[in-house]
Amino acid sequence: MDTAHSLEEHRAALTGHCYRMLGSAAEADDAVQETMVRAWRNLDRFEQRASLRTWLYRIATRVCLDALSENSRRMRPMETGPVGTVNDTLTTRPGSYWLEPIPDALAVPADADPAERLMLRQSIRLAFVAALQHLPPKQRAVLLLTEVLGWSAAETAESLDTSVASVNSALQRARATLATHDLTQARAPLSDAQSTLVDQYVEAFERYDVTALTQLLHQDATLSMPPYSLWLRGHEAISAWLLGRGSGCRGSRLVPTLACGSPAFGQYRPGSEPGQPHQPWALIVLELSGDRITAMNSFLDTAALFPRFGLPKELAP
Numbered sequence: 001m002d003t004a005h006s007l008e009e010h011r012a013a014l015t016g017h018c019y020r021m022l023g024s025a026a027e028a029d030d031a032v033q034e035t036m037v038r039a040w041r042n043l044d045r046f047e048q049r050a051s052l053r054t055w056l057y058r059i060a061t062r063v064c065l066d067a068l069s070e071n072s073r074r075m076r077p078m079e080t081g082p083v084g085t086v087n088d089t090l091t092t093r094p095g096s097y098w099l100e101p102i103p104d105a106l107a108v109p110a111d112a113d114p115a116e117r118l119m120l121r122q123s124i125r126l127a128f129v130a131a132l133q134h135l136p137p138k139q140r141a142v143l144l145l146t147e148v149l150g151w152s153a154a155e156t157a158e159s160l161d162t163s164v165a166s167v168n169s170a171l172q173r174a175r176a177t178l179a180t181h182d183l184t185q186a187r188a189p190l191s192d193a194q195s196t197l198v199d200q201y202v203e204a205f206e207r208y209d210v211t212a213l214t215q216l217l218h219q220d221a222t223l224s225m226p227p228y229s230l231w232l233r234g235h236e237a238i239s240a241w242l243l244g245r246g247s248g249c250r251g252s253r254l255v256p257t258l259a260c261g262s263p264a265f266g267q268y269r270p271g272s273e274p275g276q277p278h279q280p281w282a283l284i285v286l287e288l289s290g291d292r293i294t295a296m297n298s299f300l301d302t303a304a305l306f307p308r309f310g311l312p313k314e315l316a317p
Contacts, residue, residue, distance in 0.1 A: 007036055009111075010053050014060045016107035016120055020144050021064035023074035023133050025102040025308060031067060035060040057149065058159040061141050068140075073133035074099040076126070076297075077224040077231040084230040086240045091229050098226040099130055101285050101299055103309050104258040118189060121261035123148045126285060126297065129260070131181040139174040142167055184289060190263070194288050198263045201286065201293060208250040210242045218292035225282070225298045238296075253278055257309050259285045266311035267298070277314040280306050 014035055018028035038059050039046075046055055076099050108120045122128065123144075132140050138160070145156045146167075153167045160167070190198075197216060204213040214235045223238045224231040232238055242249065254265035264285045268278035280302035287295035299305055306313070 006052060007039055007056070010056050010109075011036075012106060012109045013053060013112075014056055015102075016109075016124060017057060017144065017149075018060055018064055019102045019107055020123060020129055020132055020148070021061070021137075021140055022067065023099045023129055024096075025100045025106070026304065027067065028102065028107075031060060031063045034063045038063070054155075057145070061145065061159060065137050065141060068137040072137065074130075075133065076130050077226060077229055078222060079130070080229050083233045083237075086232065086237060086244055088230050092227040093229060095227060095301060095304070099126065099133065101126070101259040101264065101283060101297075101305070104261060106308070108261075119148065122189070123261075125261045126287065126295075127181070127183055131178050131183060134177055134181070135174050139170045139177070142170040143174040143178070146171055190288070193291055197288065197291060197293065198286065202254050202256075202265070205249075206253060208242075208252070210239050213242070214239050216293050217296075218289065218294045221293055222295045223298070224295070225300055227300060249281070252281065253315055254284070255311055255315070257283075257311065259283065259309070262286055262288075264309075266302075266306060266309065268315045271317065275317050277316055279314055280311070283309065283311075 011032060014032045015028050018031040018035075019025060022028055022031060035056060039056055042059075046052070075097060080093075102124060104121060104124070107124050108117055112120060132143070135143065141160060142156055145151045145159065146153065151159070153164045153171070157164045157167045201213065201216055204216065217235060217238065219235065220233055221235070221238065222231055222233050223241060232241055249267070249269060251270040253268050255268070257264050257266060262285050264283060266280065267282045267284050269281040271277055271279060282298040282300050282302065283305045285297040285299065286293055287297070305311075
């Protein structure tokens, strides 16, 4: 097997790792590309004392640390300000400000065993990656190398050119920070009942039965729409939005995909004239807990997101 192919086999694993570090699918792609370039240039230094994937993880971690400043983090609308109302002015922030979704297929290796696959999918959940963004870059790296990849403190210290004591200290601080975030949703795999819940969501959304849709939501469910800063909470506000300023979504169709270890959909709204194709509107990523949907995250940058997810440019009417 040629060396270039050997490197390429690890692209998904590295993309997932860089996404957890950076919170951006586009930046993760760039970091992985830089990792491949550095690896190719330094193949003569690869002494095979560790596996090729381990060596590549080390390079990728350094690339990400180089890209991050001490205060670098991407956010979700719920972290930027208080809950809004349906009458609030819509303000936007640059794409570089927001946490981005990533396709499962690009971030989870196809050759992972079932237990590893479950762990890797859980660790790209929006809630988990958002919590990671609250950690300084070095703590972020230490936590991911030890908790997600299962490296020892000694292996992590060698990778980061630091001491075992420093790694253990950083890990302790990182765990303390994550303990302040509710990551229950980031740990639970999708149950059969939740799969049924998702099917009910699709049916209600495409019928635009807002009453039925609202009944599927947790009482404190949130609705967010990056790049808008506005976010809403609760049945009354979400229902009022869908029936008011968001009513252009009536008649939408949903195409299923997987994003951030969660059920997701490409949303296509009807064309401006009868008989015209449905047009891309949002990538919806759902978050669930128990028997209810806790968050509807509608990412509106379809020009960047739909090609990355392999979603069609439009849908026939």
